[in-house]
Amino acid sequence: MNTADIIPGASDAQIATWLQTRLGEALGAANGEVAITIPGGSTPFPILAELARLGLDWSRIAVWPGDDRVVPEDHPASNVGRIRAALEPLGARVVALEEGLAPPHFALAWLGMGTDGHIASLFPNTDPQADDPQPLRRLVPDPLPPEAPFARLSLTMPALLDSDALVFVIRGAEKQALFEAALAGEHDLPVARLLHAAHQPVTCFT
Numbered sequence: 031m032n033t034a035d036i037i038p039g040a041s042d043a044q045i046a047t048w049l050q051t052r053l054g055e056a057l058g059a060a061n062g063e064v065a066i067t068i069p070g071g072s073t074p075f076p077i078l079a080e081l082a083r084l085g086l087d088w089s090r091i092a093v094w095p096g097d098d099r100v101v102p103e104d105h106p107a108s109n110v111g112r113i114r115a116a117l118e119p120l121g122a123r124v125v126a127l128e129e130g131l132a133p134p135h136f137a138l139a140w141l142g143m144g145t146d147g148h149i150a151s152l153f154p155n156t157d158p159q160a161d162d163p164q165p166l167r168r169l170v171p172d173p174l175p176p177e178a179p180f181a182r183l184s185l186t187m188p189a190l191l192d193s194d195a196l197v198f199v200i201r202g203a204e205k206q207a208l209f210e211a212a213l214a215g216e217h218d219l220p221v222a223r224l225l226h227a228a229h230q231p232v233t234c235f236t
Contacts, residue, residue, distance in 0.1 A: 034198075034213055034225070034232035036206075045199060045235050046080035049138075052195065053086055056137035063123070065092040065134040067185060069142040069150070070099075070109030073199055078116045089121035092134070096141060097151035097184035098127045100168070107178050127183040133165050136193035143200055147208060147219025150190065151182035158187050158220050160227035165189035187224055196224075198234040206236045 103111040152158035155172040212222035
């Protein structure tokens with residue numbers, strides 16, 4: 031993979047409309063439940079608020095965090111706690127990450143990216159590999175981010191790549207340049223490794 035559909039200047043509402051179309055297509059093609067994985071952090075939740083207004087059948091959607099901090103669900107740093115609060119009232123089935131879980135095939139893997147090139151909690155120090163034999167790992171970033179100094183549970187690259195499409199939401203010129211350099215093969219950070227191994231369409235909203 032060395033190409034992606036990069037959509038600059040997208041608003042939260044525009045991204046939500048894109049997601050609604052994509053998920054509607056996945057639901058239309060499936061007989062039962064479809065699964066998606068979404069990121070934590072601050073970026074997804076305004077988009078999810080817009081998406082909640084667009085009439086998806088959330089009762090047929092299982093939502094997995096791409097990663098989570100190893101904290102109780104009622105902790106402010108818990109990704110799954112925030113995702114539950116946003117999507118369970120709509121009828122979604124929200125799955126908490128636990129060691130030993132087997133992730134499903136995802137209709138959509140939605141990812142963010144850090145300024146160090148990490149995706150999910152696959153930080154550079156964890157040396158993530160596209161052929162990792164485990165779909166989910168407990169990991170410790172090094173250095174620990176001061177705003178979230180916790181061990182993590184994260185889907186690995188094979189789990190994220192077991193999806194019909196990858197979508198990134200990346201804000202800021204610095205991150206966009208890093209993403210474009212990853213596409214061009216100019217570094218070997220985790221995002222570049224994922225993109226190099228990707229076989230599905232990749233969309234990046236900036």
